[in-house]
Amino acid sequence: MLPRDPLGLILQGLALLGRPVLQSLLALGDMVSFTLNVLLRTFLPPFYPRIILQHAVEIGFFSLPVVGLTAFFAGMVLALQGHTGFARFSAEAAVPRIVALTLTRELGPVLTGLIVAGRMSSAIAAEIASMKVTEQINALITLSIKPLHYLVVPRVIAAVIVLPILVSISDIIGIMGGTLISVYQLDFHPDTYLQNTWNFIEPLDVISGLVKASAFGFLIAIMGCYQGLRCEEGAQGVGRATTLAVVAASVSILFANFILTSLFF
Amino acid sequence: MSSTENPILSLKNLHKSFEDHHVLQGIDLELFPQQSLAILGASGSGKSVLLKLILGLMPADKGSLALNGQKFEPTRQKDSRKLYARCGVLFQHSALFDSLPVWHNIAFSLIMNHKLPQHHAKQKAISLLEDVGLDTSCADLFPVALSGGMKKRVGLARALATNPDILFCDEPTTGLDPIMSNTIDHLIHSLAKKHQTTVLSITHNIISLPLLASHVAMLFQGRIIWYDSIDKLHKSKNPIVQQFIQGKQKKSSPASP
Numbered sequence: 001m002l003p004r005d006p007l008g009l010i011l012q013g014l015a016l017l018g019r020p021v022l023q024s025l026l027a028l029g030d031m032v033s034f035t036l037n038v039l040l041r042t043f044l045p046p047f048y049p050r051i052i053l054q055h056a057v058e059i060g061f062f063s064l065p066v067v068g069l070t071a072f073f074a075g076m077v078l079a080l081q082g083h084t085g086f087a088r089f090s091a092e093a094a095v096p097r098i099v100a101l102t103l104t105r106e107l108g109p110v111l112t113g114l115i116v117a118g119r120m121s122s123a124i125a126a127e128i129a130s131m132k133v134t135e136q137i138n139a140l141i142t143l144s145i146k147p148l149h150y151l152v153v154p155r156v157i158a159a160v161i162v163l164p165i166l167v168s169i170s171d172i173i174g175i176m177g178g179t180l181i182s183v184y185q186l187d188f189h190p191d192t193y194l195q196n197t198w199n200f201i202e203p204l205d206v207i208s209g210l211v212k213a214s215a216f217g218f219l220i221a222i223m224g225c226y227q228g229l230r231c232e233e234g235a236q237g238v239g240r241a242t243t244l245a246v247v248a249a250s251v252s253i254l255f256a257n258f259i260l261t262s263l264f265f
Numbered sequence: 266m267s268s269t270e271n272p273i274l275s276l277k278n279l280h281k282s283f284e285d286h287h288v289l290q291g292i293d294l295e296l297f298p299q300q301s302l303a304i305l306g307a308s309g310s311g312k313s314v315l316l317k318l319i320l321g322l323m324p325a326d327k328g329s330l331a332l333n334g335q336k337f338e339p340t341r342q343k344d345s346r347k348l349y350a351r352c353g354v355l356f357q358h359s360a361l362f363d364s365l366p367v368w369h370n371i372a373f374s375l376i377m378n379h380k381l382p383q384h385h386a387k388q389k390a391i392s393l394l395e396d397v398g399l400d401t402s403c404a405d406l407f408p409v410a411l412s413g414g415m416k417k418r419v420g421l422a423r424a425l426a427t428n429p430d431i432l433f434c435d436e437p438t439t440g441l442d443p444i445m446s447n448t449i450d451h452l453i454h455s456l457a458k459k460h461q462t463t464v465l466s467i468t469h470n471i472i473s474l475p476l477l478a479s480h481v482a483m484l485f486q487g488r489i490i491w492y493d494s495i496d497k498l499h500k501s502k503n504p505i506v507q508q509f510i511q512g513k514q515k516k517s518s519p520a521s522p
């Protein structure tokens with residue numbers, strides 16, 4: 001049986017598809033305008049250096065153990081897998097290079113970014129969201145303090161500064177992990193291994209990794225703050241905001257990683 | 266008091282809806298210097314919403330406000346800044362900053378806006394703590410360690426820290442025991458007297474009224490249905506006011522308003 005009004009039905013179907021697309025576009029637009037707003041305010045007074053420092057310690061220092069551990073294991077795994085692969089065409093000597101290259105360019109920033117995203121963008125979102133539902137943000141406003149300046153900008157600056165530091169540390173620890181496995185299990189000489197690594201790495205490898213790290217830091221803080229501030233009333237809203245923040249930060253990190261990698265090649 | 270004076274704050278025909286829920290349906294209200302006005306109304310009648318409209322924390326759908334006779338749009342930063350510079354706000358649930366100790370909460374504006382050095386600010390905070398009748402040992406506690414009544418008093422101290430001309434109190438005594446309520450009412454009353462502060466408070470607590478207010482405005486179904494000085498409240502013939510005072514729900518009382 002033919003529907004009575006096929007055109008109407010098609011339009012209805014389109015509307016059904018269109019609504020979520022439109023809503024996502026609106027949400028994206030809101031996020032972009034929020035980001036631009038934050039960028040603008042970063043360069044406008046008032047500045048809160050002490051608060052930036054507090055957040056830097058919170059984001060960086062307390063992430064160190066888990067970031068270091070991850071990098072260490074990643075380095076060891078890379079050495080093992082690299083060895084397996086290169087042994088097939090007798091190119092075992094390339095192990096230090098592949099470990100160094102992969103760590104500095106990719107795994108260092110991406111793993112660190114994802115771990116800090118899981119830890120910090122959720123923490124930031126939860127903190128700001130609960131400030132919102134308990135009217136602390138309203139209290140800030142009536143005390144003549146702009147939430148964007150006081151809550152968002154310092155976190156963003158702190159994350160942009162701290163992530164590259166974390167990634168540098170994770171690069172070093174990762175290479176140490178690779179060295180350890182190569183020396184004790186794959187019969188490399190430690191001096192040659194490190195010499196090999198050092199000679200092979202180019203500044204651009206490291207720099208591209210650190211630039212990525214800064215970008216990821218920016219995304220982590222922005223997504224956490226955005227979801228926190230846009231949170232709906234109630235405890236449920238806070239929970240949703242934290243989840244959304246982690247998802248948004250992780251996805252945008254992977255996306256930005258692709259874009260930045262294409263740029264650096 | 267002195268209705269010949271110009272009002273500090275006047276609201277004209279304020280409307281606010283949430284989707285199809287028309288919460289405020291044309292509020293007209295004036296607040297005069299050194300007056301203490303209480304807005305009385307049932308739970309859910311829109312008292313907090315009204316305060317948020319005045320403070321620019323939510324946009325009004327319709328209507329206008331004036332601050333000292335000048336037109337004023339609280340959602341515009343340029344205008345709201347003027348109000349925030351001279352007002353203190355006690356929020357319904359205190360809204361203390363969880364991440365800061367009590368003294369820093371109280372001295373927040375002094376440190377952030379007035380650039381007072383930390384130790385001066387802390388001294389001032391401690392003297393405010395004494396003013397609101399809290400032990401000075403509370404200064405270094407964090408808000409989680411305080412009871413609801415203590416939070417209210419810290420919130421009051423924070424609202425008073427910059428010696429505001431206007432004090433907004435959203436239910437300063439809800440959820441407190443009668444003795445604590447009375448203490449807080451006395452506090453607001455005496456502090457307002459001492460600093461000649463204009464007070465706009467929101468309450469549904471009849472017992473608080475004599476201390477808290479010289480004038481009362483009754484909010485009902487989105488409108489101010491009764492406004493007069495506090496002495497007239499108990500003599501009012503208005504059935505809704507009567508109901509509210511007696512705390513009774515008159516089912517069939519179509520008496521003339």
Ligand SMILES: Nc1ncnc2c1ncn2[C@@H]1O[C@H](COP(=O)(O)OP(=O)(O)OP(=O)(O)O)[C@@H](O)[C@H]1O
Binds near residue numbers: 309310313
């Ligand atoms: N952000 C909001 N979104 C939707 N509805 C809201 C919002 N804020 C308030 N309302 C509605 O507006 C009405 C008035 O709320 P309001 O908080 O002003 O009540 P109140 O008079 O302060 O009550 P109480 O004495 O219990 O604090 C309520 O019905 C509430 O559901």
Ligand SMILES: [Mg+2]
Binds near residue numbers: 313314435
């Ligand atoms: Mg309320």
